[in-house]
Amino acid sequence: MTDSSSPITWRKPDGSVVSCFEKVKVLNENYTELRELLQDSLDDALLMGCSEAQVREAFRQLIDSIQASVSEDPDAI
Known part of the structure; x- marks a missing residue:
């Protein structure tokens, strides 16, 4: 389980890290919104x-x- 204050390391299907700043930003915003709604x-x-x-x-x-x-999409950049 992840503490809400600790960042999540988002991973691709092959286990490598999603490193695009904008993608990570969107994923983190979605996570925060979902957490607040829950x-x-x-x-x-x-x-x-x-x-x-x-x-x-x-x-x-x-x-x-x-x-x-x-x-x-394992080929997503």
């Missing part, structure tokens, strides 16, 4: 009396159910 959603659920464990499991299931709409 935090707000979790807080709302708890304020409405939901089980934290059940909400977290629902979020995990949601992530696991998402199918990529594009293929990995």
